[in-house]
Amino acid sequence: MGVKEQVEILTNKAMDGSLSLEQALDERLNIINCSPDDIKRFIKAHPPASRMAPGIKDLITSLQARGKAIYLISGGFRELTLPIAAYLGIPKENVFANRMNWQWDDETGMPTRLVGFDMSEPTAHNQGKPQAIARIRQRNPYNTVVMIGDGITDLEAVQTTGGADLFIGSGVVVERPAVAREADWYVYDYNDLLRTMQRYSVAMVGSGAWACAAVRMIAQNTQVDDAADEFVDDVRMWVYEEDFEGKKLTEVINTTHVNPKYFPEFDLGPNVVAVPNIVDAVADADLIVFCAPHQFMHNICKQLVGKIKPGAMAISLTKGMRVRPEGPQLISQMVRRLLGIDCCVLMGANIATDIGREQLSEAVIGYDNLDAAQLFQKIFQRPYFRVSLLPDPVGAEMCGTLKNIVALGAGMVDGLGLGPNSKAAVIRQGLVEMRAFSKALYPSVRDDTFMECCGIGDLVATCYGGRNRLVACEWTKAQLAGKPRTFEDLEAELLKGQKLQGVLTSNEVQEILKMRGWEGQYPLFTTVNRIINGYLPPKYAVDFVAGAKYHIRRPGTEDEEIVPSRPKRPAGAGGVATASMHAA
Numbered sequence: 001m002g003v004k005e006q007v008e009i010l011t012n013k014a015m016d017g018s019l020s021l022e023q024a025l026d027e028r029l030n031i032i033n034c035s036p037d038d039i040k041r042f043i044k045a046h047p048p049a050s051r052m053a054p055g056i057k058d059l060i061t062s063l064q065a066r067g068k069a070i071y072l073i074s075g076g077f078r079e080l081t082l083p084i085a086a087y088l089g090i091p092k093e094n095v096f097a098n099r100m101n102w103q104w105d106d107e108t109g110m111p112t113r114l115v116g117f118d119m120s121e122p123t124a125h126n127q128g129k130p131q132a133i134a135r136i137r138q139r140n141p142y143n144t145v146v147m148i149g150d151g152i153t154d155l156e157a158v159q160t161t162g163g164a165d166l167f168i169g170s171g172v173v174v175e176r177p178a179v180a181r182e183a184d185w186y187v188y189d190y191n192d193l194l195r196t197m198q199r200y201s202v203a204m205v206g207s208g209a210w211a212c213a214a215v216r217m218i219a220q221n222t223q224v225d226d227a228a229d230e231f232v233d234d235v236r237m238w239v240y241e242e243d244f245e246g247k248k249l250t251e252v253i254n255t256t257h258v259n260p261k262y263f264p265e266f267d268l269g270p271n272v273v274a275v276p277n278i279v280d281a282v283a284d285a286d287l288i289v290f291c292a293p294h295q296f297m298h299n300i301c302k303q304l305v306g307k308i309k310p311g312a313m314a315i316s317l318t319k320g321m322r323v324r325p326e327g328p329q330l331i332s333q334m335v336r337r338l339l340g341i342d343c344c345v346l347m348g349a350n351i352a353t354d355i356g357r358e359q360l361s362e363a364v365i366g367y368d369n370l371d372a373a374q375l376f377q378k379i380f381q382r383p384y385f386r387v388s389l390l391p392d393p394v395g396a397e398m399c400g401t402l403k404n405i406v407a408l409g410a411g412m413v414d415g416l417g418l419g420p421n422s423k424a425a426v427i428r429q430g431l432v433e434m435r436a437f438s439k440a441l442y443p444s445v446r447d448d449t450f451m452e453c454c455g456i457g458d459l460v461a462t463c464y465g466g467r468n469r470l471v472a473c474e475w476t477k478a479q480l481a482g483k484p485r486t487f488e489d490l491e492a493e494l495l496k497g498q499k500l501q502g503v504l505t506s507n508e509v510q511e512i513l514k515m516r517g518w519e520g521q522y523p524l525f526t527t528v529n530r531i532i533n534g535y536l537p538p539k540y541a542v543d544f545v546a547g548a549k550y551h552i553r554r555p556g557t558e559d560e561e562i563v564p565s566r567p568k569r570p571a572g573a574g575g576v577a578t579a580s581m582h583a584a
């Protein structure tokens, strides 16, 4: 009988429990009697790939992609187990196996002859596997440990206090009746385990430009079918139903895979399914992405109360906030409050059409719950869309919200025909006020967040290429030309159904500034607000310090009136600030 057969017999005896592990090891030592070179030759002749049970590598890859830690506990030898672990992507610190003790050559310092085994390894003894698991549990606070194996010593893992919580017996290579009888679950094909693992279903709530650019990336990611695939291919997208050229917009999207009204240039992908009923769109979703203009979000959330799958997680891409008598509320806070689910945010310099064109863009996921953030990162991350994780969700969302006010100021600078120096002054002051205001409302907000793509990055992108900038620019030009137009009118004409966030946000933020008596501390925010509400002419966009020095008087009427803070100086005509007031 050859060495292989003799070792196999011993291994089987240890695995079916008829020989103690210590005895089996001793006998194996006598049979193997190998040198380091013999081991190298064996590994070369039998590379790990040739020794794998079918389906095990895919199963491990898939579990790791779900964030599960994988350990390899073997009654075999470390020298032979480590190459297998490397092939399976299991870190060597997660391997428990017997260590060989070698005789060392005094001259060369090299190992020469096998002389025994390190009996301090848990795997050198019976009950070694539950002991190894107990060690793992001491070092890591795992809730659940599952043992998968085909031997009695694997089954022991679940029969001993402190060991595994569940044992899945494997008959993939060899079926051992005693193991099959006792296992919590017995499989003959690792793909059975793979198939029963949960896959996450994703829903998008919103169908505007950014919602479409985002769902396109998500659909590209969910469509990938490989061992690590964690997501259901189809992504359901709630579409605020409307007619488009005589047809329902949802029907057009489902037949052409394009949203011709809000994102006309781009194919969303065959796996995006437009759904007109919001409850149907999210009912089965594990991951819910909110991306609707902020003014609609309260009504959206109210419709979803009690309709969300238990355990679902959310992320908000919406930029904006809500102001209630009891104080401000960020959109993610509203989702959390009304729906009772975790909600991260994704914020960055993310102009939708540029992302549709697959130009490099960066975003952060601001999170409280790291597991949720990592899952969302997987559905957004693309080669052209770099997503990093930021443990400051409030800071990130405040940045995304407030930069829209600054972008209005930047648009005014453009409308005034001024150059980059003036715009830089507005951007710089805007960043200062964004940070100060965020920290004043939420002291936990981090300074560094403003240096991220959700801070300075988004601010620059929006002040140069955003819709708020565009509409404010045209609004300013119309004012200067003496043919004033309203923001609503320009929004409808220029954006064709897309929504501005900056004007509403400016009014919402100003309400807070007024309530708290902070207007003077935020000269740019205050001046922009006064300009868009017709109290100051657009030129104050670059003279915001002076613009904020006017204070508001309510002379017994509902109407606000701006007057210079130093009343003795001459004021311009009427209650509306003019160039002469600026001299005050």
Ligand SMILES: NC(=O)C1=CN([C@@H]2O[C@H](COP(=O)(O)OP(=O)(O)OC[C@H]3O[C@@H](n4cnc5c(N)ncnc54)[C@H](O)[C@@H]3O)[C@@H](O)[C@H]2O)C=CC1
Pocket (backbone or CB within 6 Å): 206, 207, 208, 209, 210, 211, 212, 239, 240, 262, 291, 292, 293, 294, 296, 317, 318, 319, 320, 350, 351, 352, 353, 497, 498, 499, 500, 501
């Ligand atoms: N467009 C962009 O480049 C970016 C937008 N964002 C933010 O994403 C959020 C969503 O913006 P977009 O997707 O661009 O939308 P959008 O402004 O392009 O389109 C407006 C959307 O609102 C929907 N709508 C109209 N009336 C509604 C109602 N009564 N109830 C519910 N929905 C209604 C429309 O159907 C449409 O889907 C906003 O907060 C925006 O600031 C963030 C980054 C980039």
Ligand SMILES: O=C(CO)COP(=O)(O)O
Pocket (backbone or CB within 6 Å): 319, 348, 349, 350, 351, 352, 404, 407, 458, 461, 462, 465, 466, 467, 468, 469, 500, 501
């Ligand atoms: O938030 C944006 C880019 O990140 C888009 O801003 P606008 O709404 O001004 O286009």
